[in-house]
C-alpha cells in the first residue's frame with residue numbers, strides 16, 4: 001500500500017508520515033510548504049512540492065507513485081483568519097479538496113482519509129461528552145469548511161465507491177520529537193509557553209463559566225496519539241467496504257480546564273511563581289467540549305496514551321528546538337504562517 005499524505009510537512013502531517021513509515025507503510029508527501037517544513041519528513045519519504053489545487057500535479061503524483069490511499073491534512077486552520085477572510089478558507093479547504101477528490105476518482109484510488117476537527121460541532125447542546133451523532137453547528141468559517149469537507153468526502157465516497165474516514169481531532173498538542181513541534185502560534189499550549197518564557201502570565205479568557213474552576217474545559221490530545229489514530233484508520237480503510245464511511249472523534253475523553261493547563265505550563269517552564277491572569281471571555285467559547293471516544297476505541301481499537309503533562313513537557317522541548325533553529329537560520333518566520 002502506498003499512501004499520499006497531503007500536508008505531510010505540517011505539524012500533524014509529519015507525525016502521521018513518521019507513524020506510518022515506522023509501521024512499514026509506503027508514504028509519499030505532497031505539500032506547498034506554506035506553513036510546512038520539508039525537514040520534518042522522515043528520511044526516505046519523497047516530497048512533491050506543490051498545491052493540492054494543481055490537478056495536473058495530482059494526476060502525475062497519483063500515477064507515478066501508484067498511490068492506493070490518500071490522507072488529506074492540508075488546510076488553513078486559524079479561526080480568526082477564517083472570520084476575516086472566509087473566501088480564502090472556502091478556496092483552500094473546500095475548493096482544494098474538490099480538485100483532490102476529482103483526481104482521486106479519476107485515478108481510481110480507493111481509500112481517502114480526511115483531517116476534520118471538533119470545530120464542526122461548534123457549541124455543543126450540553127456538557128455531555130460530544131459523540132459523533134451530536135449535531136454539527138460550526139460557529140465560524142473554519143469549522144464550516146471542515147464540515148463541508150466531510151460532506152464532500154462522504155458523498156464522493158458513496159458515489160464512486162471509495163472507503164472514506166473523517167477524523168475529528170480535538171485540541172492537538174505536544175510533539176513526538178522536538179523538531180516536529182507545532183510552529184504555529186494559534187494554539188493555547190504554545191501561546192502559554194511563549195508568554196511564560198518571556199516572564200509574562202498566561203491569559204485565561206474568562207473564569208465565569210459553569211465548570212469546576214470557572215474556566216473553559218477542553219479535550220487535549222497528544223499529536224503522537226493523533227498520528228497513531230491515522231495509522232489505525234488507514235489500516236481500517238484497507239479492508240473497509242467500498243463506499244463506506246467512518247467518522248470518528250479523536251480525543252482522550254478527559255477534560256482539562258484552561259486554568260489547570262496554565263498551572264501545568266508554568267510548572268513545566270519552572271515559573272510556578274507566575275499566576276495566570278483572567279481576561280474577558282471570548283464570544284462564542286463553549287464552556288466544555290470533551291470527546292466521547294467509544295467509537296474510536298470500539299472500531300479502530302484506538303485509545304490515547306499520553307496525558308496533559310506529557311503534552312506540555314514535549315511542547316516545551318519542541319519550543320526550545322524551534323527557537324534554536326530560528327537563531328541558527330536567523331529567520332524568525334521560517335515555516336510559520338504568522
Ligand SMILES: NC(=O)c1ccc[n+]([C@@H]2O[C@H](COP(=O)([O-])OP(=O)(O)OC[C@H]3O[C@@H](n4cnc5c(N)ncnc54)[C@H](O)[C@@H]3O)[C@@H](O)[C@H]2O)c1
Pocket residue numbers: 006007008009010011012013030031032033034035036037050051052053072073074075076077092096115116117118168169170171172173187
Ligand atoms: N492543530 C490542531 O489542533 C488541529 C485540530 C483539528 C484539526 N486540525 C486539522 O489538521 C490538519 C493539519 O493541521 P496542522 O496543525 O498540522 O497544520 P499545519 O499548518 O502545520 O499543516 C498543514 C500543512 O499543509 C500544507 N498546506 C497548506 N495548504 C496547502 C495546499 N493548498 N497545498 C498543499 N499543501 C498545503 C502546509 O504547508 C502544512 O505543511 C488541518 O487540516 C487542520 O484543519 C488541526
